[in-house]
Amino acid sequence: MGTVNFIWHLTKNYFTFGLIGLAVSDRYASIVPVGGISMSPTFNPHDDSSMRALTRDFVVVEKLCLEKYKFSLGDVVVFSSPTNHKEKNIKRITALPGDLVSTPHYDAVVIPEGHCWVEGDNQAWSLDSRSFGPIPLGLVRGRVTHVVWPPHRVGKVERMTPKSLTPF
Numbered sequence: 001m002g003t004v005n006f007i008w009h010l011t012k013n014y015f016t017f018g019l020i021g022l023a024v025s026d027r028y029a030s031i032v033p034v035g036g037i038s039m040s041p042t043f044n045p046h047d048d049s050s051m052r053a054l055t056r057d058f059v060v061v062e063k064l065c066l067e068k069y070k071f072s073l074g075d076v077v078v079f080s081s082p083t084n085h086k087e088k089n090i091k092r093i094t095a096l097p098g099d100l101v102s103t104p105h106y107d108a109v110v111i112p113e114g115h116c117w118v119e120g121d122n123q124a125w126s127l128d129s130r131s132f133g134p135i136p137l138g139l140v141r142g143r144v145t146h147v148v149w150p151p152h153r154v155g156k157v158e159r160m161t162p163k164s165l166t167p168f
Contacts, residue, residue: 029062031148032078032088038120038127039090042076042157043147058149059090059157061142069137071096071116074159076144079118082132090144091118091128094161103130114138 034043034057043057061078065071071093081087095101095117101109111117115134120126129135147153 027063029060030142031058032061033058034090037125038122039076039092040122040125042092042121043090055150057147057153059144060146060148062145063142065143066140069140071137071140071143072159074161076157076159077118078141078144079135079139080141082135082139088141089118089127091120091126092161093117094119094129095134101129109134116140 037044043059044055046055065075071077073093073096075093076090077093078088078090081089093116095111097111097113097115099111099117101111101117103109109117111134114137116137117129117134119128119130123130144157146156
């Protein structure tokens with residue numbers, strides 16, 4: 001009887017903590033891995049393939065910004081890919097609704113209401129708005145605030161707009 005009681009309490013506790021964890025990661029914040037080099041040097045500055053599992057960055061994604069779609073130029077965001085909804089991307093917002101952007105593929109684009117322009121910090125290796133145009137804000141899943149792994153890179157992710165990305 002003692003073993004059954006112990007297992008029941010253990011199961012209840014795991015289930016409760018699982019539901020709380022799910023609610024927190026769905027509504028407030030989660031930790032996600034960053035793959036690839038499109039945001040290097042901000043994320044994964046040393047993408048050594050032999051040590052990738054130990055050195056790739058893990059980041060905190062806060063989701064409170066989604067309630068009113070409060071974003072600023074230079075924010076790093078996680079969004080669902082416009083071409084494959086199952087794929088998540090991490091890029092920096094370089095233009096917001098009403099801003100004018102010029103790229104080699106587009107003469108000039110005015111960012112429509114409810115959209116934003118995102119670009120990777122490593123432009124040579126980034127598939128971003130220069131390829132697929134402005135993305136709807138509804139695809140944004142959260143804002144990246146901190147790097148939490150690896151330990152030597154723990155810190156806040158700065159909001160910045162590199163000069164090469166500044167809309168004109």
